Amino acid sequence: MTPAEANEIDRLEFEAECAAIRQRAYALIRHTPTPSPKPTRHVVAAKVSEDKPIARRRQPKPRLQNTFAVRYYTALGKRLSLNxxxxxxxxxxxxxxxxxxxxxxxxxxxxxxxxxxxxxxxxVFNFPPVSGTGAGSTAQETPEITFSEEANS
Known part of the structure; x- marks a missing residue:
């Protein structure tokens, strides 16, 4: 089998798979019920009479925003809020x-x-007073540092 023949076989298989998927999708669409449109609200004209007012939608009571109950505390003969x-x-x-x-x-x-x-x-305030450098007996008053000959050159 040549590479051209193999490519042709792959193309034909791909087309067949796509056709099968397309047929399943169309079948699913056909069997799915379509959503019904939302019911529309019909406005009916109200009969106006002199003795009876037109019924209207009740307006909600205005709400107070950010309200809370103030708590009072009694101490020393006074009753006050925290503020x-x-x-x-x-x-x-x-x-x-x-x-x-x-x-x-x-x-x-x-x-x-x-x-x-x-x-x-x-x-921490309970440390004893500091004396010396903290190095104890190894501290030297005058440095006794010696260098090797290699470092001096």
Missing amino acids: EWAAETGFSVHTIRNRLGYGWTIERAVTERPKTGRRGRGV
């Missing part, structure tokens, strides 16, 4: 809310001042 407590105490709302989230009572959250003398990030 009001923050304004009165000088703490931020975030601080008071976090303290309440940690389980503090409202009285403690609005009266206890932050601890002072906080250390900086990563600093």
